[in-house]
Amino acid sequence: MSPVTLFYRVEMVDVDSSRRGTWLPSFAGPLGALAIAAILFSVILVIAGRSPSATLWALFNGAFGTKFGIRETLTRCTPLMLCALAVAVPARAGIFNIGGEGQLHFGAIASAAVALHFGSGLGSMTIPVMVLTVLVAGAAWSLIPGLLKAVLNVNEVLVALMLNYVAILLVEYLVHGPWKDPSALGWPYSAPFPKAAVLPTWQGTNVHLGLLFGVVAAGCFWFVMARTTFGFSVKVVEANPVAARYVGMRLQSYLLITMALGGAMAALAGLGEVSVIQGRLRPDISPGYGYIGFLISWLAGHRFLIIIPAAILIGGLYSGSDELQLAAGLPSATVDILLGLVFVGVLLSGPIRRWLELRQRSLEIE
Amino acid sequence: MRSMTGFGCQQAGMIKRVSLHSIVKHFPGGVAAVDGVSLGASAGEVHVILGENGAGKTTLMRVLAGLNKPSSGHVEIDGRICRFAKPQDAKRHGIGMVHQHFSLVNSLSVAENLALGRIDGGFFLNPAKWSCYLSEKAEECGLDIRPDTLVGLLSLGERQRVEIFRLIVEGAKVLILDEPTSILAPQEAELLFDHIRRFSAAGHIIFLVTHKIHHVRAVGQKLSILRRGKLVRQCAAADLADDELASLMVGEPLASFPRAPKDRLDETQVSPVLDVRDLNVSPLTSPDGMQAVSFHLQPGEILGVAGISGNGQDELVGALTGRTAYRGTIKVCLDGASRRESSGIGYIPGDRRSVGSALSLSVMDNLALRRYDRRPFSSRFLLNIEAIRNNAIEMIGHYDIHPKDPLAPAWSLSGGNLQKVILARELEASPRLVIAVNPTAGLDVATVGMVHRELMGKARNGTGILYVSEDLDELFLVCDRILVLRKGKVEGVFCVGEVEKAVVALLMSRGKLQSNEYERDFALGCVDRDSCISSRNVARDAVLPSGDG
Numbered sequence: 001m002s003p004v005t006l007f008y009r010v011e012m013v014d015v016d017s018s019r020r021g022t023w024l025p026s027f028a029g030p031l032g033a034l035a036i037a038a039i040l041f042s043v044i045l046v047i048a049g050r051s052p053s054a055t056l057w058a059l060f061n062g063a064f065g066t067k068f069g070i071r072e073t074l075t076r077c078t079p080l081m082l083c084a085l086a087v088a089v090p091a092r093a094g095i096f097n098i099g100g101e102g103q104l105h106f107g108a109i110a111s112a113a114v115a116l117h118f119g120s121g122l123g124s125m126t127i128p129v130m131v132l133t134v135l136v137a138g139a140a141w142s143l144i145p146g147l148l149k150a151v152l153n154v155n156e157v158l159v160a161l162m163l164n165y166v167a168i169l170l171v172e173y174l175v176h177g178p179w180k181d182p183s184a185l186g187w188p189y190s191a192p193f194p195k196a197a198v199l200p201t202w203q204g205t206n207v208h209l210g211l212l213f214g215v216v217a218a219g220c221f222w223f224v225m226a227r228t229t230f231g232f233s234v235k236v237v238e239a240n241p242v243a244a245r246y247v248g249m250r251l252q253s254y255l256l257i258t259m260a261l262g263g264a265m266a267a268l269a270g271l272g273e274v275s276v277i278q279g280r281l282r283p284d285i286s287p288g289y290g291y292i293g294f295l296i297s298w299l300a301g302h303r304f305l306i307i308i309p310a311a312i313l314i315g316g317l318y319s320g321s322d323e324l325q326l327a328a329g330l331p332s333a334t335v336d337i338l339l340g341l342v343f344v345g346v347l348l349s350g351p352i353r354r355w356l357e358l359r360q361r362s363l364e365i366e
Numbered sequence: 367m368r369s370m371t372g373f374g375c376q377q378a379g380m381i382k383r384v385s386l387h388s389i390v391k392h393f394p395g396g397v398a399a400v401d402g403v404s405l406g407a408s409a410g411e412v413h414v415i416l417g418e419n420g421a422g423k424t425t426l427m428r429v430l431a432g433l434n435k436p437s438s439g440h441v442e443i444d445g446r447i448c449r450f451a452k453p454q455d456a457k458r459h460g461i462g463m464v465h466q467h468f469s470l471v472n473s474l475s476v477a478e479n480l481a482l483g484r485i486d487g488g489f490f491l492n493p494a495k496w497s498c499y500l501s502e503k504a505e506e507c508g509l510d511i512r513p514d515t516l517v518g519l520l521s522l523g524e525r526q527r528v529e530i531f532r533l534i535v536e537g538a539k540v541l542i543l544d545e546p547t548s549i550l551a552p553q554e555a556e557l558l559f560d561h562i563r564r565f566s567a568a569g570h571i572i573f574l575v576t577h578k579i580h581h582v583r584a585v586g587q588k589l590s591i592l593r594r595g596k597l598v599r600q601c602a603a604a605d606l607a608d609d610e611l612a613s614l615m616v617g618e619p620l621a622s623f624p625r626a627p628k629d630r631l632d633e634t635q636v637s638p639v640l641d642v643r644d645l646n647v648s649p650l651t652s653p654d655g656m657q658a659v660s661f662h663l664q665p666g667e668i669l670g671v672a673g674i675s676g677n678g679q680d681e682l683v684g685a686l687t688g689r690t691a692y693r694g695t696i697k698v699c700l701d702g703a704s705r706r707e708s709s710g711i712g713y714i715p716g717d718r719r720s721v722g723s724a725l726s727l728s729v730m731d732n733l734a735l736r737r738y739d740r741r742p743f744s745s746r747f748l749l750n751i752e753a754i755r756n757n758a759i760e761m762i763g764h765y766d767i768h769p770k771d772p773l774a775p776a777w778s779l780s781g782g783n784l785q786k787v788i789l790a791r792e793l794e795a796s797p798r799l800v801i802a803v804n805p806t807a808g809l810d811v812a813t814v815g816m817v818h819r820e821l822m823g824k825a826r827n828g829t830g831i832l833y834v835s836e837d838l839d840e841l842f843l844v845c846d847r848i849l850v851l852r853k854g855k856v857e858g859v860f861c862v863g864e865v866e867k868a869v870v871a872l873l874m875s876r877g878k879l880q881s882n883e884y885e886r887d888f889a890l891g892c893v894d895r896d897s898c899i900s901s902r903n904v905a906r907d908a909v910l911p912s913g914d915g
Binding site: 227228229230231232233235236239240242243244245246247 | 687689713715720721722723724725726727731734735736738739744747748749751
């Protein structure tokens with residue numbers, strides 16, 4: 001490949017970032033959002049009488065400074081990355097998928113169904129069967145709001161949000177009722193998963209196959225969106241549904257396909273949590289991964305390759321929160337404040353970006 | 367100063383003189399829509415702003431009305447410099463504008479609509495007193511307005527009258543009328559001119575924006591001619607003869623356009639590319655919808671659809687492009703090759719921003735929109751970005767699209783360049799049938815010429831083109847046959863060259879008439895002037911090639 005073509009390829013990657021019609025580089029948004037969050041967080045720390053630099057350093061050190069920290073970060077970032085993809089894929093077609101939490105729980109139910117029903121009976125096929133079942137289950141769960149939107153034009157946000165509660169309560173019902181393990185001393189747990197139904201992990205840590213799924217899926221989605229006719233259609237559907245319809249694209253099918261792909265991703269996150277982290281189906285498998293995934297997707301501007309580092313960063317905040325408690329003497333819930341501020345930063349960076357663009361375009365009053 | 371009526375209408379003294387000083391207006395994209403224009407008008411003057419489409423007339427007047435901020439230059443009222451940050455500021459200074467598209471709420475009465483427009487009215491409003499006040503005021507101005515009628519029930523001419531009345535009620539001393547006759551029947555236009563004369567006699571300043579020379583004769587006292595954003599002549603209306611006016615507008619002496627004689631296709635041998643029978647569509651934007659419309663379009667033919675907007679055009683195009691349900695039959699006959707390609711039909715929508723393109727995507731992507739899923743743009747699922755990019759570079763060169771960058775987002779393009787993108791995309795897909803809706807609206811003369819040239823070139827290669835437009839000059843220039851739509855029905859189909867423009871104009875506005883009625887109108891001069899004068903006034907003639915390319 002000549003240097004010219006190489007340069008050209010690099011340029012093509014950037015086409016994707018100019019999708020939103022901006023002259024700012026693609027990473028400006030996420031970095032700006034993080035900077036806003038860091039500044040606001042520092043203000044709060046100063047008010048609380050702490051040193052911002054020491055606290056942020058403790059957080060960073062806890063997340064990325066030690067072997068244990070890095071392992072913990074990678075473990076935490078796995079469901080976050082998958083849930084972020086669950087939001088980003090439909091978002092590229094212009095649809096909000098706020099149902100990641102529900103899809104995650106439904107994925108957990110599906111994996112428990114396979115694990116508990118077949119036990120070790122499937123042998124080495126257990127994992128593939130489980131993964132396939134979970135993908136289908138997640139897609140099906142997300143197609144409830146998807147179909148309602150496509151056929152009846154029902155607001156997908158409300159339906160998906162309500163279904164989150166349904167899925168969570170469904171888990172509660174199952175572990176309190178039919179799937180309750182009699183030997184769990186009254187705890188609302190299912191029976192532990194058989195060995196064959198636990199995803200492979202890396203060198204005895206909790207870093208499991210889900211992380212690889214997430215990274216590979218992000219890469220695949222990037223390729224599909226940037227280089228295939230399907231991706232082109234999705235791009236046009238998002239940019240102007242009316243024009244898309246006139247050139248013969250079926251809007252509904254793109255809505256359903258992207259929604260199903262998203263649901264499948266979130267369900268994979270549920271699989272990882274019950275199979276590796278908990279080892280059984282139980283309530284409280286997710287501290288809101290679905291919602292934080294939403295945050296990450298927006299932080300990354302729904303760009304798949306930026307979701308990977310963004311998820312690692314946010315996962316790092318979680319794993320670093322213990323260090324925060326030990327070293328800085330701050331409650332670990334401080335991280336929730338920081339996460340909230342990151343979201344504020346994401347929300348603010350949009351208008352700031354638009355304002356900068358507007359100044360450039362010197363738009364006319366109509 | 368407040369009036370005695372208690373309705374908060376400004377009754378300040380008349381404005382003696384309003385003037386614009388070296389106004390420059392740049393739009394994003396770099397072209398100066400208005401380039402250093404200075405002009406002024408004194409109380410009681412009717413000032414005609416004459417120019418071709420895209421000459422900058424409307425932009426200049428929008429600057430005066432506070433709708434556009436000038437890039438440089440300023441507005442002076444009675445010698446004081448005024449800066450308008452928003453249209454309300456201009457209103458406060460007594461400047462009001464009637465736009466080509468009205469801003470009335472159809473479901474409210476006239477009185478309610480006018481109450482909405484009050485800029486410094488109080489919080490409370492007594493409806494009975496208000497409409498009583500309006501009646502008196504209307505009588506005072508000599509306008510026939512019934513305040514309690516629903517706006518939706520009014521004709522376009524009456525709505526325009528309400529718009530003008532609203533400005534008067536709001537205390538406007540300077541009235542700007544933007545192409546006011548484009549929607550009017552000839553008699554309504556005469557009535558409008560009567561009103562204009564009356565307002566000018568009462569001391570109002572009136573700016574009349576138009577591209578029709580006979581308006582200058584009808585009401586104009588002073589005259590400013592704009593061409594490509596520049597003021598080319600300012601004089602008294604009586605100083606120039608019609609053909610001098612026309613050549614000043616167009617910029618070069620008018621040469622007659624040698625129209626290539628069309629080889630008439632033998633209609634019995636060639637099956638029509640589009641055959642519409644008994645088409646019925648329920649109303650979208652026209653009150654009458656579309657009723658039992660039948661017509662056919664031969665390959666290589668340009669069929670014009672003439673009609674005042676809102677007489678069934680939206681319904682027709684909606685049905686043809688599959689956006690609306692219809693009864694009846696629409697037969698599109700494509701040959702084998704083009705049926706396989708779904709690009710057999712090209713569509714150039716009237717709304718190029720919200721329908722014709724995806725603004726947040728690049729020019730390159732917009733150019734690939736129609737054929738992205740076919741060779742050479744893709745094979746199986748994979749896009750061939752190299753091919754898409756090369757196609758974009760080629761189209762940008764061929765259609766002279768600015769900016770030259772294939773990665774430039776479509777929102778950064780001017781209307782004309784965006785239209786070129788759409789044209790390139792739709793025509794390069796080698797369609798058998800093209801549906802073009804007002805394809806030249808708002809474009810500059812050169813681009814209009816290019817659009818006509820490209821469409822006529824396609825027709826020569828055997829593509830059937832349905833050309834929907836309100837502009838009769840354009841239809842008579844481009845089309846082979848013209849179909850006249852009125853109230854959702856076909857008033858007639860004529861071969862160009864076998865019908866007077868005036869007849870079509872009359873059919874558009876009033877439908878079929880008794881022959882003696884038509885002769886009377888002709889004798890009264892309601893009909894002919896427009897057509898005789900403006901038929902000489904076609905800038906595109908000069909731009910178009912001689913027809914053999």
